[in-house]
Amino acid sequence: MSAGAVGRAHPRLEGPEKVTGTARYAVEYPLEDVTYGWAVPAAAVRGRITRIDPDPALAVPGVLAVLHHGNAPRLSPDVEPELYLLQDPAVHYRGQLVALVVAESIEAAREGARQVRIDYDTEPHSTVLTADHPGLYRPEKVNPSYPTDTSEGDFDAAFDAAEVRVDATYRTPAYHNNPMEPHATTAQWRDGRLLVHDSNQGSTAVQAALAELFGIPRDSVRVISEHVGGGFGSKGYPKAAVVLASLAARQVDRPVRLALTRQQLFGPIGYRTPTIQRVRLGSDADGRIAAICHDAISQTSTITEFAEQTAVYTRSMYAAPHRRTTHRLVRLDVPTPFWMRAPGECPGAYALESAMDELASACGIDPIELRVRNEPTVDPDQGHPFSSRNLVACLIRGARRFGWGDRDPRPGARREGRWLVGTGVAGASYPARARASAATATALPDGGYLVRINATDIGTGARTALWQIAADALDVPPERVTIRIGDSDLPPAGVAGGSMGTASWSWALTRACQELRDRLGHHSGSLPPEGLTVAASTADEIRAQKPMARYAYGAHFVEVRVDAETGEVRVSRMLGVFAVGRVVNPTTARSQLIGGMTMGISMALHEEGLLDERYGDWVNHDFATYHIAGCADVEQIEAEWVAEEDSDLNPTGVKGLGEIGIVGSAAAIANAVRHATGVRVRDLPIRLEKLAGSSSFT
Secondary structure: OOOOOOOOOOOOOOHHHHHHHHHHHOOOOOOOOOOOEEEEEEEOOOOEEEEEEEEHHOOOOOEEEEEEEOOOOOOOOOHHHHHOOOOOOOOOOOEEEEEEEEEHHHHHHHHHHHHHHEEEEEEOOOOOOOOOOOEEEOEEEEEOEOOOOEEEOHHHHHHHHEEEEEEEEEEEOEOOOOOOOOOEEEEEEEEEEEEEEOOOOHHHHHHHHHHHHHHOOOHEEEEEEEOOOOOOOOOOOOHHHHHHHHHHHHOOOOOOOEEEOOHHEEOOEEEEOOEEEEEEEEEEEOOEEEEEEEEEEEEOOOOOOOOOOOHHHHHHHOOOEEEEEEEEEEEEOOOOOOOOOOHHHHHHHHHHHHHHHHHHHHHHOHHHHHOOOOOOOOOOOOOEEEEEEHHHHHHHHHHHHHHHOOOOOOOOEEEEEOEEEEEEEEEEEEEOOOOOEEEEEEEOOOOOOEEEEEOOOOOOOHHHHHHHHHHHHOOOOOOHEEEEEEEEEOOOOOOOOOOHHHOOOOOOOOHHHHHHHHHOOOOOOOOOOOOEEEEOOHHHHHOOOOEEEEEEEEEEEEEEEOOOOOEEEEEEEEEEEOEEEEOOOOOHHHHHHHHHHHHHHHHHHHEEEEEEEEEEOOOOOOOOOOOOOOOOOOOEEEEEEEOOEEEEEEEOOOOOOOOOOOOOHHHHHHHHHHHOOOOOOOOOOOOOOHHOOOOOOO
């Protein structure tokens, strides 16, 4: 690729549309004869529906239909169980969407949903995760397809023989994704074909699922996701809204718009599972780790299994000859957990990076030096060489920028008036993946170029990054390039998730553009009216990649102030330094990294899904009661990256960076709080009473 657009800061291509309100989201496309849907959640935790009385709802002026298991169009049973909606009377958790009201107006649909009468035959339920739950079991794999357990050497013997030992249990609560745009769909049927405008992270997967659900050819389904208002993983796979809207549109034979409410996002669309994690580290007096064990417990639903890969982070992060990781799961009468930004790595890093800080304290050495001393030369899990590994570079550069060398290691040693001040550090890693994609590039008679790929921009700036990559691959000014994304009629591409979007899509796009350049070099005469088009797929190239450990890395540095009287915690400074391969667009890259770090502040200090065991539901299911970080919580936050070239990734040298910003950030804050106060909080969030109420509070 020639130097040019890639690496230059550029505002988002769609920025003017978004700030002027002309960008259309899933339920904003103008349509004639459109109707509105409103979902009805179950009021029982576990049991069966014995009766549904739709008459009061149908009596509401404007209500057209009430769909439920007794009258909804039939779906194929050979699908993901979570998508098999309105097909049977079973209730698996409180809040499960069990009916849908369709009306001429959204107000009538909402009132109709309130009027639907449902009777249940209920059963005893279990909704609380505990370390000694009798239903704990070993799943066959953990998300997406990792081995459940791993073991090398003899952990028990090495841990028992270690000079210094850390044995601690860390807990994280349920977290909820809550993107700005809720799960929303506009669906319409035309001559046996289904057209949906849907808010998702990958319309190729949605198209495939809908075709299977309704038993129609895949090319009879078109899914458009031109603009998506966030997802954080929750929209990485088809969910309830797109299925319910499609069912309703078939039933009433009119377009249906359905946007789930904010309250309905707390459950049916997934969430990050609570975790209970025991981490054991055994080292010599100099902090060189001999034994490491990470045991993770999480929950899933009775509908389908989702096993968060919490302990996978520990498998490759630090060197130790004796290693063990395990995952255990319990089925509860709750919604199914699902992907949330850096699933597995995020909660796993909180536990391991906190334990590393505890080990550093026990050994009396600097926590940065501890990580450097345990830097592996090859992947500790698989034994493969690293394509590149710059964790130490991130730690060293961050320490210099942050002023780490001036740190007094004693807890509670620094005080400014009523504030106790402390600093903390944590490492971070996230897999650098790529998946097969396809793309086309077209040379137009007017001298312009059109590139097409069914990528999805969920607010990350992917559209702009791909446009820059295409321009350099074509060796033309970017102003001559037009890009089309977000439509299942375009060449298929993978999901915007797992930090593999740009790495995957750019590969296919680069191949198509390079081949088009070659074709143009051999082409004589004028181009036909439709232009000259070249298609490319990366399936064969990705399958041929040699085995290597491919990761992005980072280091978080945090300064906190803790009110010595109340226990209030303020994050006064936060710096993240990352090694994420080639950075395509510094503007959007920095935005993504800072966004992840901000979510880490939220995770450490605010967010917590509070479940009422009696009713099997979260009691704080809105933004008034589910607290997230606001502008006042983010005082000074910076993100930067080290220069990194990695020829064993993909043609553009890109590593994903959408998720690594949150990995390790909560641990860095917890470590800073411990340094400020002497109190180690092992169950998030770090609330006032956990500090001010502690007997060891400085």
